[in-house]
Amino acid sequence: GEDVEQSLFLSVREGDSSVINCTYTDSSSTYLYWYKQEPGAGLQLLTYIFSNMDMKQDQRLTVLLNKKDKHLSLRIADTQTGDSAIYFCAEKDGNNRLAFGKGNQVVVIP
Amino acid sequence: NAGVTQTPKFRILKIGQSMTLQCTQDMNHNYMYWYRQDPGMGLKLIYYSVGAGITDKGEVPNGYNVSRSTTEDFPLRLELAAPSQTSVYFCASSYSRPDPVFEGYGYTFGSGTRLTVV
Numbered sequence: 371g372e373d374v375e376q377s378l379f380l381s382v383r384e385g386d387s388s389v390i391n392c393t394y395t396d397s398s399s400t401y402l403y404w405y406k407q408e409p410g411a412g413l414q415l416l417t418y419i420f421s422n423m424d425m426k427q428d429q430r431l432t433v434l435l436n437k438k439d440k441h442l443s444l445r446i447a448d449t450q451t452g453d454s455a456i457y458f459c460a461e462k463d464g465n466n467r468l469a470f471g472k473g474n475q476v477v478v479i480p
Numbered sequence: 481n482a483g484v485t486q487t488p489k490f491r492i493l494k495i496g497q498s499m500t501l502q503c504t505q506d507m508n509h510n511y512m513y514w515y516r517q518d519p520g521m522g523l524k525l526i527y528y529s530v531g532a533g534i535t536d537k538g539e540v541p542n543g544y545n546v547s548r549s550t551t552e553d554f555p556l557r558l559e560l561a562a563p564s565q566t567s568v569y570f571c572a573s574s575y576s577r578p579d580p581v582f583e584g585y586g587y588t589f590g591s592g593t594r595l596t597v598v
Contacts, residue, residue: 374522403586412484412570412589413523458522466511466530466576467538468587470522 374459376471383479388446390474392459395440399461402435403468404444407456416444416457446476454478482506486571486590493561493597501556501593503571511574512554513538513587514546516567523570529554530576561597569593 375393382388394402400421405413419426419433419442426433432445442459456475460468487502505512510531515523515538525538529548543565545557554573558565572587 376522378520405586410592412591413572413587414589415586418586466574467513467525467528469525470515472520472522 374461374469374471376459376474378472379475379477381477381479382449384449384451386449388449388453388476388478390444390446390457390459390476392442392444392471393440394442394459394461394469394471396461396463396469397437397440398464401462402433402442403460403462404431404433404442405458405460405470407458407473409455413458449476449478451478451480484571484573484588484590486569486593488593489591490594491596493558493595495561495563495597497561498557498559499561499595501558501569501571501595503554503556503590504552505554505571505573505588506552507573507588508551509573509575509588510551511576512548513572513574514544514554514556515570515572516540517570517592518567526556526569558595563597565595566597567595569595 403418404416406416407413417428430447434443456473458470458473460470484505513528514526524540527546529535571590574587
């Protein structure tokens with residue numbers, strides 16, 4: 371099965387940029403996703419990228435994909451206190467199942 | 481349009497008791513999933529279903545059962561609760577079609593059921 375790796379904790383000052391990294395193992399993954407989980411809530415889809423893309427920008431979010439290294443990153447520009455959450459990357463297998471990383475906790479310091 | 485609804489939100493069970501976690505979706509999604517989330521860990525897939533009448537095991541199915549008699553409902557059953565099943569349980573649903581429009585929606589998650597087995 372897939373194995374998605376993420377580092378665990380990041381603190382960032384409000385207004386700075388945050389970068390969260392993820393590595394995955396399934397080179398046949400066609401879609402990769404970033405989800406956000408706020409305390410006590412379910413996961414909310416933030417953005418996704420198709421595997422034939424290198425970059426995708428969506429307002430304050432920039433996703434970079436390095437297929438050669440199986441590395442995915444999420445950059446949040448102008449980080450706000452509302453961005454404090456756990457962020458999960460996920461890859462989709464051929465059976466439409468998502469494999470999730472352990473998540474990155476992002477804490478935004480005012 | 482409620483999305484994915486899970487009940488109950490919280491539950492405390494004694495060892496050996498049984499219970500059913502309810503999940504229903506109103507988006508006519510064909511795929512549904514159950515995940516558990518343990519502290520500091522990602523989500524682990526318990527069971528999933530590709531349509532009414534069809535279910536399959538995920539990574540961690542032991543101690544659980546599911547059924548999918550309708551498109552809307554996908555209940556998760558714990559028959560003999562054990563402390564190792566203390567976790568937060570999430571139900572999710574999605575379309576499965578080779579269409580980038582649908583891929584962009586990803587999964588829709590419920591708000592979770594926090595279960596403690598004592």
